[in-house]
Amino acid sequence: MASADGSALRVRARSWADFVRAPEGHAALLGVLGAVLITFGGFGAGSVRREDPLLEALFLSWLRFGHGQWISTVLVWGGVIAMITAWVRLGRRTIAGDVSVRCLIGVCAAWVTPLLVAVPMFSRDAYSYLAQGALLRDGFDPYAVGPVVNPGLLLDNVSNVWTTTTAPYGPLFLLIAQGITMISGDNVVVGTLLLRLVMLPGLVLTLWAVPRLARYLGGSASVAVWLAVLNPLVLVHLIGGVHNEVLMVGLMTAGLVLALERKHLAGIALVSAGVAVKATAGAALPFIVWIWMAHRRKQAAEEGKPPPNPFTSFVRTAGAGAGLFVAIFGAVSFAAGVGLGWMTALSGSAKIINWLSLPTILAHIVTVGTSWFADLRLTEVLGVTRTICGAAMVAIAIAAWWRFRRTERDAVLGTLVVLVAIVVLSPAALPWYYSWPLAIAACFPLGARTLTVLVGLSTWLMLVFNPDGSIGLYNLAHVAVATLVALVAARSLYTIDPLRLRSQRPPGGDAVSASGERPPVGAA
DSSP, X not given: OHHHHHHHHHHHHHHHHHHHHSHHHHHHHHHHXXXXXXXXXXXXXXXXXXXXXXXXXXXXXXXXXXXHHHHHHHHHHHHHHHHHHHHHHHHHHHHTTOSOHHHHHHHHHHHHHHHTTSOOOSOOHHHHHHHHHHHHHTTOOTTTSOGGGSOSHHHHTSOGGGTTOOOOSOHHHHHHHHHHHHHHTTOHHHHHHHHHHHHHHHHHHHHHHHHHHHHHHTOOHHHHHHHHTSOHHHIIIIIITTOTHHHHHHHHHHHHHXXXXXXXXXXXXXXXXXXXXXXXXXXXXHHHHHHHHHHHHHHHHHTTOOOOOHHHHHHXXXXXXXXXXXXXXXXXXXXXXXXXXXXXXXXXXXXXXXXXXXXXXXXXXXXXXXXXXXXXXHXXXXXXXXXXXXXXXXXXXXXXXXXXXXXXXXXXXXXXXXXXXXXXXXXXXXXXXXXXHHHHHTTSOBXXXXXXXXXXXXXXXXXXXXXXXXXXXXXXHHHHHHHHHHHHHHHHTTSSSTTOOSSSOOOSTTOOOTTOOOOOBOOO
């Protein structure tokens, strides 16, 4: 037995050694270097605490000021570019069929590990999470009051715009944040590290669910993992930025997979838990009803029975699903000692105004376009555009639910349509919101053009915020550079040396056809 185990270990070690020596291995190592640079540079240029005694104790406080901060900023952006480059190169090999899902999971672990000890990157939301957990810990209702009522070290680091805002997250996430603050107290460093560790199961669930979902939908399991999980937009923003979307997306995708495997109640339970983290996961619940009904029809056909009455079948499946959702959500709310105030708190996102949401884009177009003959205020126009887009979002959700009802694949596609509508038409959007639909879109068969667009979009979204969490969308130079890098990254997926900096193409298997086109990526 020991000899067999030793032989298996040698085979595995040899396999990884071969991987490291290959072009895909070189890309993986470049990504690790990028993650390390982001982590170290983040101590000076990330979303650091306003006062950081830990850095002072380590004699590293110079990283936050003057030339030190400039060096830190260069390190972070250098690390981001390295990770994007590594991701695109790895994608080129993955599309060619040279990288397995197992290898990609190993690469994901290697890229994530350095980020686990980084300060919050590109966002200060982690501090808001901790402050909201402390509210529940200290006897306040986070759905009724904002962190401002509970002064202390945690409040000191919350972004000013969120200090008076009530929590827009579900009761399960509040319980998690409360538990973390009960362990860490007001220690921001320990609290941030625990937040990341608690969210890792969401990443694991996504890694488990995405390849299975891709196989159900006819996509490539390896390409899906590369696009939906190893994407720097996902790893840097969700893990580096410490966002609860990690848990929400993991629970939602895993729930869909269980539903497709005919474990409908288990799937509904996981998605319900996702809703109890963040409401967006609820987009999948109505479509699981269609999946369940499709399975009932198939089961009747397999048993030689007449198909069930559609109305009766709907009542039974929707009733069972709704009952389970209410039971789970009620139990979690009871444990947290809160009500449904989080639903009204969702409106707090209206404080975010940036060019990533369609209502904001339309409001800017109207105010600028009419400025020569009318004196319209942005806030007034924004109220109108948000109302119109909100109505459109509801209409699209209802239409998609009815349109995509016939098959299991239709139901998953309908979930994707609704998630895209939520991201685009909501009052506000942030770069990491696009990870919601991306986790499902990556699982469908994708052609070369679609993959190229998704790479460019992911890269652009990764770059349009600053490492300290501030928005770069209103800096023309920042947007121009982000756009240029995104275009280069997109073209690099199928074209070696898109800027033609080399005198000749490198020999070997890393080259792509001269046309740069490949057939749609299908099942692996």
